[in-house]
Amino acid sequence: MPAEPKIGSAMKMVDVAEHAEIGRMFPAVAAAAIEVGTPQIRNAGTVGGNVNQRPRCWYFRQEEFNCYKKGGNRCFSPAGENQYHAIFGNEGPSHIVHPSSLAVPFVAYGATFRVAGANGERTVPAAEYFTMPTLQNVRKENVLADDEILTHVMLPAPGNVKTGHYEVRYKESHDWPLAFTTVVLTMNGNTISSARVVLGAVAPIPWRSKAAEAAALCRSV
Ligand SMILES: Cc1cc2nc3c(=O)[nH]c(=O)nc-3n(C[C@H](O)[C@H](O)[C@H](O)COP(=O)(O)OP(=O)(O)OC[C@H]3O[C@@H](n4cnc5c(N)ncnc54)[C@H](O)[C@@H]3O)c2cc1C
Numbered sequence: 001m002p003a004e005p006k007i008g009s010a011m012k013m014v015d016v017a018e019h020a021e022i023g024r025m026f027p028a029v030a031a032a033a034i035e036v037g038t039p040q041i042r043n044a045g046t047v048g049g050n051v052n053q054r055p056r057c058w059y060f061r062q063e064e065f066n067c068y069k070k071g072g073n074r075c076f077s078p079a080g081e082n083q084y085h086a087i088f089g090n091e092g093p094s095h096i097v098h099p100s101s102l103a104v105p106f107v108a109y110g111a112t113f114r115v116a117g118a119n120g121e122r123t124v125p126a127a128e129y130f131t132m133p134t135l136q137n138v139r140k141e142n143v144l145a146d147d148e149i150l151t152h153v154m155l156p157a158p159g160n161v162k163t164g165h166y167e168v169r170y171k172e173s174h175d176w177p178l179a180f181t182t183v184v185l186t187m188n189g190n191t192i193s194s195a196r197v198v199l200g201a202v203a204p205i206p207w208r209s210k211a212a213e214a215a216a217l218c219r220s221v
């Protein structure tokens with residue numbers, strides 16, 4: 001990979017999963033990609049499509065439920081079938097969990113997203129790309145303007161880090177994970193000098209667990 005490693009948004013997930021340098025430098029990205037859906041989905045789905053996919057909330061996906069995200073005036077999940085909805089950051093008005101498996105390691109590695117639109121290009125830290133729902137922006141999940149697309153994911157050279165990526169599933173199948181995490185520990189010798197612990201499928205955005213990060217700091221591994 002080049003000095004400033006970057007992944008194009010049109011790259012297929014199968015190619016991310018099988019890319020030798022991504023696997024060597026950013027193993028959690030490769031681990032997340034290989035678990036997405038099925039081989040057919042990974043062969044067709046792109047990085048840009050995965051990161052920007054809309055919520056998988058079943059009320060959102062069924063046309064008879066006109067919820068906030070479709071211009072309605074209510075969320076059906078608090079009094080409905082909500083066992084797969086947010087457990088962190090669940091103040092509403094929407095209680096989705098962010099669906100992207102790749103977004104979590106991108107945030108954990110401190111990636112930057114490059115976006116392009118009619119007014120040119122700009123970069124956004126991955127950690128600031130995804131937005132919590134408010135009544136004003138409830139129909140969107142990120143900072144993209146209507147005329148912008150994600151073009152690249154830029155990953156900082158990892159340095160002396162240890163990483164892990166863990167997914168919990170209801171069963172081994174094509175479905176999204178129930179919960180997952182990417183952990184990136186920056187090492188000073190055998191001591192952890194900084195930690196990023198990002199949780200997926202539990203909040204409307206990839207969710208940094210400051211408590212887990214604090215617990216990891218100053219430990220030896
Ligand atoms: C059975 C099943 C299981 C799945 N399991 C998982 C899973 O475990 N983990 C997971 O993460 N996903 C999972 N998915 C979702 C799947 O990964 C996404 O649907 C896929 O990544 C979409 O990729 P695509 O390139 O086809 O995007 P598209 O379907 O073409 O686009 C998806 C959305 O992203 C937008 N978009 C696409 N490219 C860009 C871009 N460059 N910039 C801005 N917006 C863009 C589109 O406008 C659209 O709104 C699953 C899907 C299915 C059907």
Ligand code: SF4
Nearest residue numbers: 057059067075094095
């Ligand atoms: S959680 Fe969000 S997408 Fe699902 S019903 Fe509520 S407002 Fe709609």
